[in-house]
Amino acid sequence: MRIEGATFVVTGGGNGIGAAVARSVARAGASAVLVADLDEAAAASVASELRDLGADALARRVDVGIADEVTAMVAAADDAFGRIDVMVSNAGVGTGTGLDAAPEDWDRSWRINVLAHVHAARAALPGMLERGTGAFVHTCSAAGLLTMVGDAPYSVTKHAAVAFAEWLSVTYGDQGIQVGALCPQGVETALLRDDSGSVAQQVVRGAGVVLTPEQVADEVVEAIADGRFLILPHPEVADHVRTKATEPERWLAAMRSIAARAEGTG
Numbered sequence: 001m002r003i004e005g006a007t008f009v010v011t012g013g014g015n016g017i018g019a020a021v022a023r024s025v026a027r028a029g030a031s032a033v034l035v036a037d038l039d040e041a042a043a044a045s046v047a048s049e050l051r052d053l054g055a056d057a058l059a060r061r062v063d064v065g066i067a068d069e070v071t072a073m074v075a076a077a078d079d080a081f082g083r084i085d086v087m088v089s090n091a092g093v094g095t096g097t098g099l100d101a102a103p104e105d106w107d108r109s110w111r112i113n114v115l116a117h118v119h120a121a122r123a124a125l126p127g128m129l130e131r132g133t134g135a136f137v138h139t140c141s142a143a144g145l146l147t148m149v150g151d152a153p154y155s156v157t158k159h160a161a162v163a164f165a166e167w168l169s170v171t172y173g174d175q176g177i178q179v180g181a182l183c184p185q186g187v188e189t190a191l192l193r194d195d196s197g198s199v200a201q202q203v204v205r206g207a208g209v210v211l212t213p214e215q216v217a218d219e220v221v222e223a224i225a226d227g228r229f230l231i232l233p234h235p236e237v238a239d240h241v242r243t244k245a246t247e248p249e250r251w252l253a254a255m256r257s258i259a260a261r262a263e264g265t266g
Contacts, residue, residue, distance in 0.1 A: 014042030
């Protein structure tokens with residue numbers, strides 16, 4: 001997918017990876033970006049930066065877990081820009097909980113980490129199919145390929161996010177639809193910056209290099225241009241996936257050891 005001249009929608013675009021991706025595609029020549037976020041002021045601030053970079057930009061408050069709001073967001077982008085070339089479905093939430101997760105935590109994780117991608121595809125895909133071209137980037141996390149120690153809802157829903165991205169590519173890839181699954185490990189975002197000190201945070205920070213959102217965004221821009229499905233800003237994730245697939249008992253034992261150290265029991 002050619003980025004220069006393309007139009008984008010970026011959810012969770014008010015901060016973190018989403019904001020960095022919005023800036024990066026604007027620098028790469030995107031013609032227009034709709035920045036969506038629950039924090040409308042943050043989205044507006046990013047949109048202002050994008051206009052300074054030469055891109056047309058809109059800000060919109062959107063709860064991506066609500067289908068009608070996502071549909072309205074896509075309609076607003078279509079009205080303003082004439083089309084959506086790339087949908088970056090980036091918003092996500094963590095819980096830092098395991099079996100103690102409340103039903104509400106599971107429900108919110110499912111709505112934001114999985115159904116938000118479904119809502120975006122249902123709203124944006126028809127126009128892309130009509131034009132015979134378009135792209136989706138879903139932020140899925142390395143947890144969607146591996147696991148997330150200390151956060152059951154996050155791990156389970158991110159696995160589902162990867163599965164939906166795969167399904168979307170299998171079903172529509174031959175109709176001009178490009179799909180990318182972004183699966184980083186540690187990134188310096190709000191999920192790691194809060195003061196919870198959760199086991200999940202400890203494990204992520206101990207897993208390897210914690211990248212900046214800008215480093216991840218640069219990888220996303222390259223992957224969109226290359227048409228890459230798996231976007232792995234931490235290349236070692238591919239090695240972990242191979243071990244998980246070929247030596248599952250060894251991989252599980254290693255993960256149990258990491259969990260025990262983080263919990264102070266090993």
